[in-house]
Amino acid sequence: xxxxxxxxxxxxxxxxxxxxxxxxxxxxxAGTVELVPVECRVEEGRFWIxxxxxxREPVPGSGEPVKLLIDEGMHYFxxxxxxxxxxxxxxxxxxxxGSPALTWFQLAPETFVAWDFGAMxxxxxx
Amino acid sequence: xxxxxxxxxxxLARSMILRLATLSPKGQPRIRCLWFVCQRGRIYIFTANxxxxxxxxxxxxEVALLFDGEQxxxxxxxxxMRGRAVFRGESRVAGRVMLGLARKYFLTRPGLRNLLxxxxxxxxxxxxxxxxxxxxxxKGLKAIMEVAPxxxxxxxxxxxxxxx
Numbered sequence: 112x113x114x115x116x117x118x119x120x121x122x123x124x125x126x127x128x129x130x131x132x133x134x135x136x137x138x139x140x141a142g143t144v145e146l147v148p149v150e151c152r153v154e155e156g157r158f159w160i161x162x163x164x165x166x167r168e169p170v171p172g173s174g175e176p177v178k179l180l181i182d183e184g185m186h187y188f189x190x191x192x193x194x195x196x197x198x199x200x201x202x203x204x205x206x207x208x209g210s211p212a213l214t215w216f217q218l219a220p221e222t223f224v225a226w227d228f229g230a231m232x233x234x235x236x237x
Numbered sequence: 238x239x240x241x242x243x244x245x246x247x248x249l250a251r252s253m254i255l256r257l258a259t260l261s262p263k264g265q266p267r268i269r270c271l272w273f274v275c276q277r278g279r280i281y282i283f284t285a286n287x288x289x290x291x292x293x294x295x296x297x298x299e300v301a302l303l304f305d306g307e308q309x310x311x312x313x314x315x316x317x318m319r320g321r322a323v324f325r326g327e328s329r330v331a332g333r334v335m336l337g338l339a340r341k342y343f344l345t346r347p348g349l350r351n352l353l354x355x356x357x358x359x360x361x362x363x364x365x366x367x368x369x370x371x372x373x374x375x376k377g378l379k380a381i382m383e384v385a386p387x388x389x390x391x392x393x394x395x396x397x398x399x400x401x
Contacts (some may be wrong), residue, residue: 133305137258143299169394180256180270189346231365
């Protein structure tokens with residue numbers, strides 16, 4: 112049995128993580144879904160999320176589940192991206208070159224899912 | 238800010254991809270990036286009520302969306318919208334939305350160029366959607382999400398994202 116998929120191995124998306132085109136996170140803020148554009152950096156396997164601090168934007172509670180989305184492209188076969196589910200915790204540190212004006216979180220990733228519409232293909236159904 | 242504000246309408250007209258955040262029935266955050274059209278003061282998205290995002294909306298209809306204003310000069314702002322989502326299954330709504338999506342994404346010079354560049358993959362993409370439709374047929378499938386805006390706000394891009 113075969114099926115069509117646009118899913119790809121997340122390993123193939125490392126170029127997106129090295130130079131993040133755009134990123135945002137979603138989290139549950141006491142029953143309200145929050146969606147915030149973020150700065151995202153990946154350094155030596157550590158996932159950094161920079162968000163405006165000082166109450167300008169809601170931020171996730173430390174250890175709360177978040178979903179990070181990184182994507183690019185706007186025409187059908189150019190669209191690709193990755194989402195990462197994990198838990199974010201405020202960090203005292205910040206990534207190299209990271210803006211000190213942002214509050215930096217480190218994301219402990221749990222699940223990665225990547226897609227690429229340009230790589231749509233038939234695969235054997237598992 | 239409201240949908241009728243010229244700034245909002247202009248920004249939506251320039252935007253190609255939206256990021257949609259929902260809460261799952263268990264309250265877990267979900268995000269997807271999707272195509273959309275604005276029609277009659279609503280945002281319409283081609284995604285089914287049988288997807289994880291669809292099941293989220295059944296439990297939590299409140300959604301948040303981000304728009305990037307990708308077309309034209311790079312904007313220094315990002316638009317965030319909050320609204321309530323429902324699924325529409327009427328064929329007249331689906332037809333209107335699908336036509337709008339085709340005009341916006343395929344019947345343009347860059348859209349056609351993209352299709353032609355991947356002409357060999359187009360039949361695979363068609364089968365991708367046919368497969369989804371076959372799998373969900375007879376399960377009360379509704380393929381159009383309608384989001385009624387409740388609020389809009391502009392977020393300065395510089396505060397969170399370096400220019401790419």
